[in-house]
Amino acid sequence: MAHEEQEREVSQALCLRVVAERDPGALARVLNCFASLNAIPRRVVAEFSTAGVQHIRVEIVGLTEWHLSLISAKLGQAPMIENVYWHHL
Secondary structure, three states: OOHHHHHHHHOOEEEEEEEEEOOHHHHHHHHHHHHOOOOOOOEEEEEEOOOOEEEEEEEEEOOOHHHHHHHHHHHHOOOOEEEEEEEEO
């Protein structure tokens, strides 16, 4: 990947979306993935739905699509996570 292309990818705003069981450790697990990369999210929103699941939204700038794909794959292996994906903002 060319240096300019990599810089452009890192400057993009990305959003990770997670649907998790009603588990007190779910939010901490999600945020720990970013902490381990020394990345601070721009915005984090977590709320419970009427269906009894937790929706977590993490907006981040400074990570590549590759990093978000790895985080998504790692979180997808956790038993309390029902769905995880990322998209561009």
